[in-house]
Amino acid sequence: MKVSIFSTCLVDLMFPGVGRSMVEVLERLGCETDFPASQVCCGQPTYNSGYLEESKQAMINMMVAFEQSDYVVGPSGSCVAMFHESPHIFKGDPTWELKAIALKNKSFEFTQFIVRVLGITDVGARLQGRAAYHRSCHMSRLLGETETPFLLLDRVDGLELAPLANADNCCGFGGTFSVKMPDISQQMADEKSACVVDTGADYLISADMGCLMNIGGRLSRTRQEIKVMHIAEVLNCAADPVKGGTTS
Amino acid sequence: MNAQPSNRSAFLDRVADSLGRPRRTDGVQRPAWKHNVHLEQLADRTPEQLVEILKEQCFFIHTQVIESTPDLLQRTLDDLIAGYGGGPVIRSGDPRFMRYGLSFLGDSVWSAQAGRAENIRLAEAANIALVFADYALAESGTVVLESRPDQGRALHFLPSHYIAVIEWERIVPRSTQAMAEMNRRHEAGGSLGSCINLISGPSNSADIEMQLVVGVHGPLRATYVLI
Amino acid sequence: MSLKTDNRAFGARTADGIGDAFMRGAVGSAQDSLKTRRLTAATALGDWEAWRELGQQIRQHTLANLDYYLEQMADNVERRGGHVFFARTKEEASGYILGVVKSKQARKIVKSKSMVTEEIEMNRVLLEAGCEVIESDLGEYILQEDDWDPPSHIVAPALHKNREQIRDVFAAKLNYEGDETPEHLARFARTVLREKFLEAEIGITGCNFAVANLGAINLVTNEGNGDLTAALPPTHIAVMGMERIVPTLEEMEVLDNLLCRSAVGQKLTSYITVMGPREEGDTDGPEEFHLVIVDNGRSDILASEFHEALQCIRCGACLNVCPVYRHIGGHAYGSIYPGPIGAVITPLLGGYDDYKELPYASSLCGACTDVCPVKIPLHQQLVLHRQNIVSQGRTGSVDRIQMKAVGKVLSSPALFAGTLRLANPMSTLLSKHGRIVRGPAPLSGWIGSRDLPQPVKKRDGFRDWYPHREGGGHS
Numbered sequence: 001m002k003v004s005i006f007s008t009c010l011v012d013l014m015f016p017g018v019g020r021s022m023v024e025v026l027e028r029l030g031c032e033t034d035f036p037a038s039q040v041c042c043g044q045p046t047y048n049s050g051y052l053e054e055s056k057q058a059m060i061n062m063m064v065a066f067e068q069s070d071y072v073v074g075p076s077g078s079c080v081a082m083f084h085e086s087p088h089i090f091k092g093d094p095t096w097e098l099k100a101i102a103l104k105n106k107s108f109e110f111t112q113f114i115v116r117v118l119g120i121t122d123v124g125a126r127l128q129g130r131a132a133y134h135r136s137c138h139m140s141r142l143l144g145e146t147e148t149p150f151l152l153l154d155r156v157d158g159l160e161l162a163p164l165a166n167a168d169n170c171c172g173f174g175g176t177f178s179v180k181m182p183d184i185s186q187q188m189a190d191e192k193s194a195c196v197v198d199t200g201a202d203y204l205i206s207a208d209m210g211c212l213m214n215i216g217g218r219l220s221r222t223r224q225e226i227k228v229m230h231i232a233e234v235l236n237c238a239a240d241p242v243k244g245g246t247t248s
Numbered sequence: 249m250n251a252q253p254s255n256r257s258a259f260l261d262r263v264a265d266s267l268g269r270p271r272r273t274d275g276v277q278r279p280a281w282k283h284n285v286h287l288e289q290l291a292d293r294t295p296e297q298l299v300e301i302l303k304e305q306c307f308f309i310h311t312q313v314i315e316s317t318p319d320l321l322q323r324t325l326d327d328l329i330a331g332y333g334g335g336p337v338i339r340s341g342d343p344r345f346m347r348y349g350l351s352f353l354g355d356s357v358w359s360a361q362a363g364r365a366e367n368i369r370l371a372e373a374a375n376i377a378l379v380f381a382d383y384a385l386a387e388s389g390t391v392v393l394e395s396r397p398d399q400g401r402a403l404h405f406l407p408s409h410y411i412a413v414i415e416w417e418r419i420v421p422r423s424t425q426a427m428a429e430m431n432r433r434h435e436a437g438g439s440l441g442s443c444i445n446l447i448s449g450p451s452n453s454a455d456i457e458m459q460l461v462v463g464v465h466g467p468l469r470a471t472y473v474l475i
Numbered sequence: 476m477s478l479k480t481d482n483r484a485f486g487a488r489t490a491d492g493i494g495d496a497f498m499r500g501a502v503g504s505a506q507d508s509l510k511t512r513r514l515t516a517a518t519a520l521g522d523w524e525a526w527r528e529l530g531q532q533i534r535q536h537t538l539a540n541l542d543y544y545l546e547q548m549a550d551n552v553e554r555r556g557g558h559v560f561f562a563r564t565k566e567e568a569s570g571y572i573l574g575v576v577k578s579k580q581a582r583k584i585v586k587s588k589s590m591v592t593e594e595i596e597m598n599r600v601l602l603e604a605g606c607e608v609i610e611s612d613l614g615e616y617i618l619q620e621d622d623w624d625p626p627s628h629i630v631a632p633a634l635h636k637n638r639e640q641i642r643d644v645f646a647a648k649l650n651y652e653g654d655e656t657p658e659h660l661a662r663f664a665r666t667v668l669r670e671k672f673l674e675a676e677i678g679i680t681g682c683n684f685a686v687a688n689l690g691a692i693n694l695v696t697n698e699g700n701g702d703l704t705a706a707l708p709p710t711h712i713a714v715m716g717m718e719r720i721v722p723t724l725e726e727m728e729v730l731d732n733l734l735c736r737s738a739v740g741q742k743l744t745s746y747i748t749v750m751g752p753r754e755e756g757d758t759d760g761p762e763e764f765h766l767v768i769v770d771n772g773r774s775d776i777l778a779s780e781f782h783e784a785l786q787c788i789r790c791g792a793c794l795n796v797c798p799v800y801r802h803i804g805g806h807a808y809g810s811i812y813p814g815p816i817g818a819v820i821t822p823l824l825g826g827y828d829d830y831k832e833l834p835y836a837s838s839l840c841g842a843c844t845d846v847c848p849v850k851i852p853l854h855q856q857l858v859l860h861r862q863n864i865v866s867q868g869r870t871g872s873v874d875r876i877q878m879k880a881v882g883k884v885l886s887s888p889a890l891f892a893g894t895l896r897l898a899n900p901m902s903t904l905l906s907k908h909g910r911i912v913r914g915p916a917p918l919s920g921w922i923g924s925r926d927l928p929q930p931v932k933k934r935d936g937f938r939d940w941y942p943h944r945e946g947g948g949h950s
Contacts, residue, residue, distance in 0.1 A: 005941070007937050007938070009885065009891070011937055012891075012895060012936060012937055012938060013894075013895065013898055013930045013931070013936075014928055014929075014930050014931060016931055016935060016936050016937040016940060018937075019937035019940075019941070020937060020940055020944070023941065023944065024944075035938070035941050035942075037888065037938070038888040039888075040884075040885050040886060040887065040888055040891040041885035041886070041891075043885065043886070045881060045885065046878060046881060046882045046885065047858070048839055048858060048861070049861060049865070049874075049878050050858065050860075050861025050862045050863075050864055050865040050866075050870070051862075051865055051878045051879070051882055052862045052865075052866075053882075054878065054879060054881070054882025054883070054885075054886070055882065057882065057886035058882065058885045058886040060886070061886045061887070061888070065888075137838070137839075137840035137841055137842065138840075138841070141840070141841035141842070141844070141845050142841055166507070168510075168796075168842065169798045169801070169842075170798040170838045170840035170842065172798070172838060173838065174837070174838025174839055174840065175839075176917070177835070177837065177838045177839065178838075178920070178921060179916075179917035179918065179920040179921050180835055180917060180920070181489075181799075181835060181836060181920075182917075182920030182921060182923060182924065183489060183490065183493060184489060184493070184799055184802055184803060184836065185838070185920075185924075186923075186924040186925070187493055187802040187803075188798050188799070188801075188802060188838070189924070189925065191801075191802075213927070213928075214925065216926075217921070217925030217926045217927055218924065218925045218926075220925075220926040221924065221925055221926045255560070255561040255562070255563060255567070256546075256549060256559070256561050258561075258563070259545075259561035259562075259563055259768070259770060260542045260545060260546055260561070261542075262563070262770070262774045263541050263542040263545065263717070263770075263774055263777065264542045265774070265778070266774040266775070266777040266778035267539065267541065267542070267777065267778075268778070271542055272540055272542055272543040273543065273546065274543075276540045276543045276544075278536065278722050278723075278726075279532070279536055281529055281532060281533070282525075282528055282529060282532055283522075283525040283526070283528060283529045285520065285521065285522055285525045285526050285529060286526075286529070286728065286729050286732070289520060289521065305742065309741075309745070358758065359758070360756060360758055362758070363758070364758055364759050367758050367759060368673075368707065368759060372669075372673065385743075387742055388742035388743040389742075390743055390747075395757060395760065397756045397757060397758055398758075400706075400757070400758045400759035400760070401702065401705075401706035401750070401759050401760050402702075402703065402706045402707055402759050404702070405699050405702050405703050405706070406703075423728045423731070423732065423743065423747075424725075424728055424729075427724040427725055427727065427728035428724075428725055428728075430724055431688075431723045431724040431725050434688070434689060434724075435688070435723075440689070441754075442555075442691075442750070442751050442752065442753050442754040442757055442760060443706075443748065443749065443750040443751070443760060444691075444748065444749040444750075445702070445746070445747075445748050446743060446746070446747035446748070447745065447746060448741075448742070448743050448744065448745050448746075448747075449745055450745065451697065451698050451699040451745055451746070452697050452698070452745055453613045453614075453661060453697060453698045454631065454697075454739075455612070455613040455614035455617070455631060455632070455633055455661075456613070456614075456617075456633070456636075456638055456641055456657040456660055456661065457501065457637060457638055457657060458501070458504070458505045458508060458509075458631065458634070459657045461657050461658050461661040463661075463662070463665070464613055464661050464664075464665055464697075464698040464699065464700070465611065465665060465668065465669070465672075465698045465699040465700045465703055466698065466699025466702070466703075466745070466746065467699075
């Protein structure tokens with residue numbers, strides 16, 4: 001199966017290990033990958049800030065970048081959800097509406113792709129310890145995906161999932177929200193961090209680096225010893241320690 | 249009366265403008281609704297099951313349910329009244345009180361003859377209000393009552409305790425059936441009370457620290473008697 | 476009270492909210508319990524999504540034919556001997572109500588909770604005319620006695636107060652001598668207010684839904700205060716926002732079910748009443764009934780891309796799940812309509828000049844949209860507001876320059892490639908041990924409370940790794 005990697009700008013800038021893990025897991029599962037180099041960003045930062053024209057330019061760039069792809073897979077429920085919103089944003093546009101629909105139909109969040117397209121729940125990963133999983137709002141509400149991360153984590157050898165209180169509450173990231181309303185955002189991150197700490201987990205896992213950067217940034221500032229991992233890194237912790245995915 | 253103009257035409261023209269079309273004054277039909285979930289909910293339950301649902305729900309709404317029979321009804325009500333500390337009792341003028349041969353020592357009756365002020369005075373002075381339900385809604389533990397000359401609006405709210413008698417055959421699954429039947433009656437030109445009360449247990453409030461207090465402005469306690 | 480509850484800037488209001496530990500504890504635990512109760516009540520209906528779609532369809536049909544249903548309502552009220560006044564503005568609405576009060580030479584007014592009466596500043600107008608206006612909802616009464624403290628939640632207005640504060644208010648203002656037990660406080664209020672109901676000359680209520688084919692209004696309460704307000708005084712004035720109408724009892728029934736479950740997790744609240752002008756032969760109920768139908772900016776909303784906001788049935792469910800409301804509380808919104816729905820409709824009713832921050836007070840997490848029983852796309856409407864604020868040039872030049880530059884970089888492969896090359900070296904001056912430790916706004920907003928890793932060197936980045944990885948690639 002041929003998969004185009006949608007790395008996301010955040011991974012490009014700051015979290016290369018997440019992209020690497022995603023590629024390694026997908027290739028280990030038999031996918032052939034490519035990386036259309038003209039891709040940049042899904043357009044969400046400008047869209048959510050109200051800069052519609054600027055965000056449309058970003059979305060158009062992505063439609064062109066992935067035009068030839070069979071599947072587009074990204075390590076972020078939020079960025080993929082933006083692809084799913086874009087047909088509504090280009091509604092009535094003679095040139096781009098159909099292309100937006102095409103991109104939506106072939107785009108999947110990483111865990112969603114493994115479970116729903118590849119039909120796999122056990123990727124042969126192994127990670128010893130207790131983990132709290134943060135379900136990102138955009139992945140669960142906008143993309144509507146609430147199951148696949150759990151199906152995959154359930155099969156990670158040695159990993160125990162701890163129930164997280166108020167799991168439905170936003171962590172306070174919200175893209176530009178986190179810098180435009182830092183005081184409110186901090187309160188939200190604080191409460192989320194406290195809930196994570198209360199689980200006694202060794203790891204905090206999520207499928208969105210934005211949330212993890214936010215909660216992780218707060219955990220690290222408050223000197224909490226919890227390792228923050230993207231789910232791609234967890235699934236890349238192969239039984240073979242040489243291939244272990246904690247490379248970020 | 250008030251001499252101010254009602255602005256009606258200008259107001260409604262503006263609304264039509266906002267909707268981007270001329271005024272609609274007739275020909276509007278309700279569409280076929282996408283779903284019938286309200287009609288289907290609990291529609292398949294037997295009368296026995298509905299009674300069980302009603303009883304269970306009443307537990308959650310702090311309402312006592314007592315099962316009685318037409319023969320025992322007088323005694324049941326007498327006991328209840330005594331349990332609530334006795335009279336004064338005010339009851340509606342519902343003909344069913346007569347039909348079941350009920351009478352209460354020293355009670356007063358909400359009546360067309362008494363007039364507004366006197367009815368309100370008696371209800372305010374009463375410890376207990378006693379009524380017959382027109383419908384009972386199993387799902388929500390609700391009694392439905394229409395206002396009539398012999399059953400005023402304030403009767404349900406002024407006394408400290410509230411007793412409603414529910415006849416088995418008046419129990420319907422939920423609010424859907426009662427409201428649909430009343431709407432049918434209205435649209436067929438039949439009479440409908442000027443006030444319809446759906447009452448689900450005693451009055452309550454959670455306005456102080458979200459802590460439930462039973463008994464605020466209306467009755468402090470409520471009991472349904474099933475016959 | 477008017478729409479606006481606080482003249483201070485958004486930042487000051489928010490700081491107050493964040494600093495109020497009691498309020499935040501109260502809001503947090505109220506949210507937690509209401510969320511669970513709502514979910515249980517919704518789940519009990521089986522296919523909740525179908526219920527929401529039904530509610531949405533009913534609201535959309537009614538709004539699409541609003542002129543027709545309002546006229547039908549008015550005809551039916553008048554046929555039954557009631558009076559109807561169509562108020563285009565808040566001044567017309569409160570002016571009409573004052574006119575009725577004066578024509579009755581009334582002084583004593585009792586009212587039940589109604590957001591629209593707050594919006595039209597009715598209490599101020601009546602108080603200035605020398606009337607006594609008593610709020611009979613327990614929560615509202617507490618706020619009134621505390622010198623008209625603004626409400627902080629559309630369903631639980633006094634959520635921000637604790638029992639000790641309430642006891643102190645009652646003691647200072649009403650010579651209450653009891654303790655702070657909620658039951659005792661409520662029983663005391665009952666006694667005081669019962670007198671007020673009995674002596675009131677005019678009762679004023681809101682209206683959850685007008686039932687068009689009946690010419691009646693529907694009130695949904697738990698306390699029974701709405702019923703006493705409407706039934707006892709000789710004159711009843713009901714005030715409704717023009718969008719709060721349904722065709723018949725059948726649609727009212729569906730919406731009442733959605734409302735009660737969404738608002739408080741009850742199947743039905745204790746008192747759901749459908750009341751119209753009294754009929755010939757009725758022994759109580761008002762001798763005179765007035766219905767005031769208020770536009771006050773709603774027709775503009777109806778014509779705009781925000782028209783779905785008029786579907787709102789004021790259940791408050793969006794407040795109960797909102798993580799921002801959770802931490803700043805209702806007063807921070809500076810409006811009688813707080814929370815997500817408040818952030819949508821307050822700028823529409825009150826304008827961007829005063830309320831342009833509200834649409835940004837959201838992480839766009841979508842919890843509100845998910846929970847709305849009539850499917851208002853709340854978080855999308857917040858984005859729409861942001862688009863308007865940007866296109867009207869209201870964001871300030873720094874934001875505009877920054878975001879336009881971000882927009883350029885994020886849609887240009889060449890500029891982004893340059894950014895990947897420069898991000899690490901340029902951030903080195905701001906960084907220590909691989910973390911950014913200082914920087915200008917908006918960066919400073921983040922690093923004030925959270926660590927931020929430095930961007931990686933280009934050669935360590937994903938894009939440089941990919942083509943050179945083990946097994947090779949197709950770039």
